[in-house]
Every structure is written in C-alpha cells, then in structure tokens.
Amino acid sequence: MAGLGEHVKAMVRSHASGDDAAFYSVALQVAAREARSGHHVVAEDIKKAVDASRKTSPRPNLTRLPKQRAEVDDVVEETHPRLALRDLVVRPDLLEQLQHVIAEQRQREVLLRHGFAPAHRLLLEGPPGTGKTMTASVLSSELEIPMFTVRLDGLLSKYMGETASKLRSVFDLVAERRGVYLFDEFDALGADRAGNDVGEARRILNSFLVFLETSSPESIVIAATNHRTILDPALFRRFDTVLTYELPDARQTIAILRTRLGSLARSTSLAKLGSLTEGLSHADLVRAAEAAAKVALMRGDSVVSRVDLEYALTKRRRASIG
The missing domain is CATH 1.10.8.60 (Helicase, Ruva Protein; domain 3)
Known part of the structure; x- marks a missing residue:
C-alpha cells in the first residue's frame, strides 16, 4: 500500500496548491493501479469522475509557479529548447525508441484511461558528448514542455544531509509541473558505493528510487550517465527504457x-x-x-x-x- 500512500499524498499536495492538471494525473495513476489489480469497476468510476470534473472545472492558470519551485531553484535550471527530432543524429534503432516515447506521451491520456502508463522514466548511458543532453532537449521541444536540469553534483556536495528532502521537492515539482526533468551525471547518485559511505549514499539512492517509482507519467524523468559500469545494477529495472549512446560512425x-x-x-x-x-x-x-x-x-x-x-x-x- 506504500505506493497508494504516495499517490494520495501527491493528490493532497496538488489539491492544496490548486494544480488541477497534477491532481487529475495522479487520480488517473490510481485508476491504472486499480485496473492492474483487477478492480475494473473502481478504475472506471475514477476515470469517469476525472472526465466529468475536467469538463466543469475552470481552465487552470498555466503561468502560476508551484510552491515547490522556490525550494529547488538553486539546484534546478529551467530552459525551453527549440530542437526538432531531425536535429538529433543517432542510430536508427535509438531514433525509433525516442519516437515511441514521444508517441506514448502524446497519447498519454488514452493510455492512462485504459490502465497503462506512458514511458516516462528513461536512463541514457554512453560516452560524453554523444547526444544524451540533446535528447532531453529534443523531447522537451517536441512535446512543447519545459526542460528542468537537476544539478546533482551541486545537490550532493552542498546539501549532503538534506539531499533526500531536496529530492522530494524536485519530485513534487515533477508532479506539479509537466516537463522533462534531466538528472545529468547520474552516476554521482546512482553509483554502487560498496565499501564507501554506504549508509548515506544508500539512503539517498533508495529515496530516489521511491520517488522515481511513483513519479507522474505526465512528466518525463531522465537520468543520464557516462559510466554505466559503476551504476548499481538494481537501477536498470526501475526505468521504462534504457537508451545506449555511442560515438558516431x-x-x-x-x-x-x-x-x-x-x-x-x-x-x-x-x-x-x-x-x-x-x-x-x-x-x-x-x-x-x-x-x-x-x-x-x-x-x-x-x-x-x-x-x-x-x-x-x-x-x-x-x-x-x-
């Protein structure tokens, strides 16, 4: 029930902040969860309630920034890239995977109504300069949503004792404002640190995994790393898609x-x-x-x-x- 508890808390936060879009998104996640558990009547009732409420609710103020934004301004940078998918030169199979992510996000409401979440948790791995950050920019531009770059190195070095709290604030923002969230140089957080500061590092990583597991499918969370071999193997199964980048031929x-x-x-x-x-x-x-x-x-x-x-x-x- 821990997952449901996180959903309920996210709904309360979004309701308190007046963010209808985030509230409906989490409600649809709950419907999807119920459908997967075989509770199809309950799932359908939730979806009908969301649809009915959307028709009667006033148009949300899209320019209002959530409260959580102020709490993470020093570790999150917002940009609005202008890059098309055709600007990204990668292998054909990688391009096809990205097209699939974009298509699922554009049809996310249809998928959620039927109990399926669109791909929204991506792990990008490969050498520096091979297009990982550009991929995040392209997804942001193609979906016409902002890109938020999370400076993990600064987060860890400046707020080591507060990292879990800061991560929670970042994921609150993920739920409240639709966007592409890039955790660059993710190996700073996701490395297998056996023999080092296991306690603190493991707590931080576990916090990230909990937040990632319940992250809103309205947003895309991207972790990018140059060093796949030092990542904890447990991480890979937590992502919907793992994309591997190589030097250009x-x-x-x-x-x-x-x-x-x-x-x-x-x-x-x-x-x-x-x-x-x-x-x-x-x-x-x-x-x-x-x-x-x-x-x-x-x-x-x-x-x-x-x-x-x-x-x-x-x-x-x-x-x-x-």
Whole structure:
C-alpha cells in the first residue's frame, strides 16, 4: 500500500496548491493501479469522475509557479529548447525508441484511461558528448514542455544531509509541473558505493528510487550517465527504457557536420575524413563545424572549404585526445 500512500499524498499536495492538471494525473495513476489489480469497476468510476470534473472545472492558470519551485531553484535550471527530432543524429534503432516515447506521451491520456502508463522514466548511458543532453532537449521541444536540469553534483556536495528532502521537492515539482526533468551525471547518485559511505549514499539512492517509482507519467524523468559500469545494477529495472549512446560512425559524422554547417557546406566534400574524425563525439564534431564556419564567414566566404574543416577537426581531435 506504500505506493497508494504516495499517490494520495501527491493528490493532497496538488489539491492544496490548486494544480488541477497534477491532481487529475495522479487520480488517473490510481485508476491504472486499480485496473492492474483487477478492480475494473473502481478504475472506471475514477476515470469517469476525472472526465466529468475536467469538463466543469475552470481552465487552470498555466503561468502560476508551484510552491515547490522556490525550494529547488538553486539546484534546478529551467530552459525551453527549440530542437526538432531531425536535429538529433543517432542510430536508427535509438531514433525509433525516442519516437515511441514521444508517441506514448502524446497519447498519454488514452493510455492512462485504459490502465497503462506512458514511458516516462528513461536512463541514457554512453560516452560524453554523444547526444544524451540533446535528447532531453529534443523531447522537451517536441512535446512543447519545459526542460528542468537537476544539478546533482551541486545537490550532493552542498546539501549532503538534506539531499533526500531536496529530492522530494524536485519530485513534487515533477508532479506539479509537466516537463522533462534531466538528472545529468547520474552516476554521482546512482553509483554502487560498496565499501564507501554506504549508509548515506544508500539512503539517498533508495529515496530516489521511491520517488522515481511513483513519479507522474505526465512528466518525463531522465537520468543520464557516462559510466554505466559503476551504476548499481538494481537501477536498470526501475526505468521504462534504457537508451545506449555511442560515438558516431562515418555516416553519422557526415550527417552531423552537414546539419550544423547547413548552407555553408552546400559545395563542400565531407566524405573520407577518416582519421580526422576518429574518436570524436557528437559534441566534438559540432564544435569543429562551428569553428570552421566562423573562419569562413570572417574571411568573407559563404562556403566552408575542405581545408577549413580539416584544420578545425585536427585541432578538435588534438584537444580531445590531449
């Protein structure tokens, strides 16, 4: 019954703050829980009550910020990205998984009415600069909801004794304001710390897992890590989807460079760059493209030359390796 208790508390908090959207979201979660338990009549009654109440309730004030926001302002940063899914260059299977997440979120009310929660807990793992943070930005933009970046490193170092309380406030915000919530560098929280400060670290991790388990499906919670191997294996089953990112291959490299350069690359050969791009991440390639573009534009040219690009890639590779 602990899960139901968390739902009831979330409903009370959302009611007290006047956030109808969050209240209805949690109510539908309760309906889904009852349906999974075989209590279909109760589940249907809850869904009918929600539908009826939505028709008679006044339109909510979408610009009002919840009380919890003030409690986490120092560890949460709100942004409003403008990136399309086509801007993200990843493997086809990864792209398909992201399209599926977006589709489920867009149809979340239909799924919830029938006792199913949309995918909303994602774990992104892979080397730095391979598109994990960009993925969160794309999901935010595609779904037209804000992105909230949770600075876990600052949370742990500044508030070690208060981390669980701060995490609760963050997840209260997840329930009260729909958005994409990115826990970047998640290994700072989710690492398997056997032999270290087991007590405090385990309490913090357990708190996160409890909050994650009952998080609102109206929002998307994303944990991103560069170090999958140091994560506690128990974490993986708590997420709806685990997405693995890799360094771009030759085809993806060309696509990344061409996307960032746009019209500046209309007559530039991007093929056979070979060793110049080996080991470079998505972010490295973007920065190299930007450096080459600036050189060309400041020179008065409207096209990036092959020489400009090779020089920028060489510099970037030296910086990356060094």
